[in-house]
Amino acid sequence: MNKLRLIIKREYLARIRNRSFIVMTFMSPMLFIVMLALILWLIQFNATNSDTKVWILDESAQFEEVLSAQTLSNVELINQLTLDEALAEVAEKEVMGLLYIPKADSVEQSAEGAVMYSKSSFSIQMITPFELAIKSKLEEERLKNLGIDQVQFDEVTRSYSLKNQNYQGELNLKGINEIKAFMGGAFGYLLMMFIIIYGGLVMRSVIEEKSSRIIEVIVSSVKPIELMIGKIVGTTLAGLTQFMIWIGIAFVLFVLLFIGLGLGLDGLFEREQLTLGNDNEAFLQFSQQLEGYIQAVLQFPWESMAFFFMLFFILGYLIYSSLYAAIGAAVDQETDTQQFMFPIVLPLIFAMYIGFISVFDAPHGDIAVFFSIFPFTAPIVMLMRLPFGIGANLVEVWQLILSLILSFTTFLGILWLSAKIYSVGILMHGQKPSLKKIFRWIKS
Amino acid sequence: MKPALLQIDNLTKTYQGFKALDDFSVQIPQASIYGLLGPNGAGKTTLIRILNQIIYADNGTILFNGHPLNAEDVSQIGYLPEERGLYRNMKIGEQLVYLATLKGMSVEQAKAQLSFWFEKFQIQSWIDKKVSGLSKGMAQKVQFISTVLHRPKLLILDEPFSGFDPVNAEVIKNEIIELKNNGTTVILSTHRMESVQELCDRICLIHQSKKILEGEVYDLQQQAKDRVYHIRLQINENRPSLEKFISSCEAIFDVNFTGENKVDLKLNYADQDADAILKDLLSTSSLLHLEDQIPSVQELFVRNIKKHGN
Numbered sequence: 001m002n003k004l005r006l007i008i009k010r011e012y013l014a015r016i017r018n019r020s021f022i023v024m025t026f027m028s029p030m031l032f033i034v035m036l037a038l039i040l041w042l043i044q045f046n047a048t049n050s051d052t053k054v055w056i057l058d059e060s061a062q063f064e065e066v067l068s069a070q071t072l073s074n075v076e077l078i079n080q081l082t083l084d085e086a087l088a089e090v091a092e093k094e095v096m097g098l099l100y101i102p103k104a105d106s107v108e109q110s111a112e113g114a115v116m117y118s119k120s121s122f123s124i125q126m127i128t129p130f131e132l133a134i135k136s137k138l139e140e141e142r143l144k145n146l147g148i149d150q151v152q153f154d155e156v157t158r159s160y161s162l163k164n165q166n167y168q169g170e171l172n173l174k175g176i177n178e179i180k181a182f183m184g185g186a187f188g189y190l191l192m193m194f195i196i197i198y199g200g201l202v203m204r205s206v207i208e209e210k211s212s213r214i215i216e217v218i219v220s221s222v223k224p225i226e227l228m229i230g231k232i233v234g235t236t237l238a239g240l241t242q243f244m245i246w247i248g249i250a251f252v253l254f255v256l257l258f259i260g261l262g263l264g265l266d267g268l269f270e271r272e273q274l275t276l277g278n279d280n281e282a283f284l285q286f287s288q289q290l291e292g293y294i295q296a297v298l299q300f301p302w303e304s305m306a307f308f309f310m311l312f313f314i315l316g317y318l319i320y321s322s323l324y325a326a327i328g329a330a331v332d333q334e335t336d337t338q339q340f341m342f343p344i345v346l347p348l349i350f351a352m353y354i355g356f357i358s359v360f361d362a363p364h365g366d367i368a369v370f371f372s373i374f375p376f377t378a379p380i381v382m383l384m385r386l387p388f389g390i391g392a393n394l395v396e397v398w399q400l401i402l403s404l405i406l407s408f409t410t411f412l413g414i415l416w417l418s419a420k421i422y423s424v425g426i427l428m429h430g431q432k433p434s435l436k437k438i439f440r441w442i443k444s
Numbered sequence: 445m446k447p448a449l450l451q452i453d454n455l456t457k458t459y460q461g462f463k464a465l466d467d468f469s470v471q472i473p474q475a476s477i478y479g480l481l482g483p484n485g486a487g488k489t490t491l492i493r494i495l496n497q498i499i500y501a502d503n504g505t506i507l508f509n510g511h512p513l514n515a516e517d518v519s520q521i522g523y524l525p526e527e528r529g530l531y532r533n534m535k536i537g538e539q540l541v542y543l544a545t546l547k548g549m550s551v552e553q554a555k556a557q558l559s560f561w562f563e564k565f566q567i568q569s570w571i572d573k574k575v576s577g578l579s580k581g582m583a584q585k586v587q588f589i590s591t592v593l594h595r596p597k598l599l600i601l602d603e604p605f606s607g608f609d610p611v612n613a614e615v616i617k618n619e620i621i622e623l624k625n626n627g628t629t630v631i632l633s634t635h636r637m638e639s640v641q642e643l644c645d646r647i648c649l650i651h652q653s654k655k656i657l658e659g660e661v662y663d664l665q666q667q668a669k670d671r672v673y674h675i676r677l678q679i680n681e682n683r684p685s686l687e688k689f690i691s692s693c694e695a696i697f698d699v700n701f702t703g704e705n706k707v708d709l710k711l712n713y714a715d716q717d718a719d720a721i722l723k724d725l726l727s728t729s730s731l732l733h734l735e736d737q738i739p740s741v742q743e744l745f746v747r748n749i750k751k752h753g754n
Contacts, residue, residue, distance in 0.1 A: 006545055014534065213529025220496040220523040221546040
């Protein structure tokens, strides 16, 4: 046990003192934040850029109100020009387009004759606000013609939504399943990334000892399995340290970014409000719904989820990192590892796809249940199912226990197998590894 | 013979049908330097790895200091493998302390030993350097220290002089002798026969997984010599009677008269009374040169390997 502690300590220190590890730890969140800031800035830039400006030439003078700068961003009324003048000028200026509404006998005819001139075709996202604006004017006009009051009309077209309750009579929030699936997917993805990054680190650390030939000295002091476990645990702790630092830095930087640069959420909501067509009622409903979602997310069984998340995360990582260690032992150089990488990454990718296909549609269907118990996909698929809750008709307790037992048994099996490959492989030099040879090592 | 630190009996190890060690038995006495010789692929590395418990024998027993060799004993063994290696990006001092603590030493003890050896080799300035900044010879020195730092009872050195210049090889040689004089048992595996001749008390020659020769170096050489004196005489008087005696004596052969009354001859004393024959010869002549041809370890090696077939 004492030796294991020494190995873990050395591996941990060797990892976190590594220059590229330090650079990665502090640079990655910076890069991520810079990227995010760039995206936000580009959105804002896009919104104010003259490139997206639209000139409006409304000869009918009927639509000025709905097309004013108060309701649509980035428009300019240019009623003093004729169409030909405006078209000549718009081509020279850096303007996205020109909306022309002709003078006609009725509002209806004016709308019919309206044209959006542009150099290239407009995206749906760009043109929709104009359509909605014109449509709202038309609606108003049609109601007036029919002699219907706006209030009456609103009453007639009031929206309806079906309530969804579970059998216990509790209200279900629509769309919450999508949120749960998204969270599960994020957890699964996190585990996959963790396995690929830090499993690879375990592998490189084994290869390093092998190629520097210190391995023979080390195994004359400790058992190969002790060394392997020490490597996996030490590297994992280094990985967790990096993750913690990332989360910490990301949190601090996000706070600084939103406070300091003023790229606030308010701006985003404003834009959201505009796309909803300036309908205050709809916005109110939207924000109420949002609050409902936040409430529902906060009501998740966080404690038990965190517990099982940790358990499956650790098991999944251990299964795969011991495979990575075995590969490291089987080869002389990192370039030889390529042929073995695919068989490892394949079940991970497979698990992600299975998760996205089956868990999103039917989180507790037969396929999802099967692959959340099958050991090689269990950690990822189970992580995706867990946010839907634990209990009858959800992730049932027997499934959890069976999955844990199978995963743990598989881990022990893989560990035994990897230890065999490891203890033979670490002393083999100058041989091109093949699956056949590795199979022989396992048998010996 | 001194009491044995290691008693190895009937060791057998097979790799996928290939016998790497076949019914191998030796005793290695305490506080001695024991030479492990043999052509490449004879089974030396297999034996060394079994002693280090890196691999395990299929059959046979090993007694270490009187008890069956077990996992605890690795703390008493220092191993310098032929393929040298250290962590390239770890500070030398830290690395040596780590290796010593893996052998069961406390950090304080390891640090004390570290400063002892670094002072001895005059390399205190290396402590905070990384191995990647050292030359090959310097790294070899560090590796040697890593082998002896935890004060092992048994030192297993595989080609310890490779990579050293003659001056440093001498330094290491003297350290090995000093360690032996202080009670350490050393197993020396090398192809440098002059080192074996110089250092080893006993040797064992392994060939095709079997022990083919074992014993004290002096005894083996005495047993292996062809028991022929190479003699040169100055004839003083009565040359005809000497010539007659030489031609009548069966033990004398390869006679060659040279120059002014000089004669080279060989005297086989394997089953003759060499003293009497010499007395007769010297009654009429005086001795210029007498040499008893003792085979070098090199010759012992080559001769025995040839005898057992390549």
